[in-house]
Amino acid sequence: MVIGEVALIRTGIVVSRLKKETIQSQTSYYKVLNLKAVADEGYIIKENIEDTELPYIEKENCFTQMGDILVRLSSPYTAVMIKEKEL
Numbered sequence: 715m716v717i718g719e720v721a722l723i724r725t726g727i728v729v730s731r732l733k734k735e736t737i738q739s740q741t742s743y744y745k746v747l748n749l750k751a752v753a754d755e756g757y758i759i760k761e762n763i764e765d766t767e768l769p770y771i772e773k774e775n776c777f778t779q780m781g782d783i784l785v786r787l788s789s790p791y792t793a794v795m796i797k798e799k800e801l
Contacts, residue, residue: 727776732768741767747778754790 717723729746743765751762771777778784782796 724775727771729766729768732771733766740770742770743767744771747784749786752784752786752792752794754792756792756794758794758796 729748746764746766746768747758748762748764751759751764753759778796780796780799783793784796785791785793
């Protein structure tokens, strides 16, 4: 069995690439969940979520939602679940 058969898999946006476009585009502020915000023990450190100015993002599927499970792709392979509607 392959994980894609039992789960919807999405990857995040590369924020550093979007920051380069900020100068030329209409922008908005977004809360960005980065690796610093995920503790090795498997919880989110709300104080480390950054408010970042980025070009306007139209795709709703780019945002985390309640019930999402985030898995880090590098060691330690920590996983966290989004339990609150807004962080």
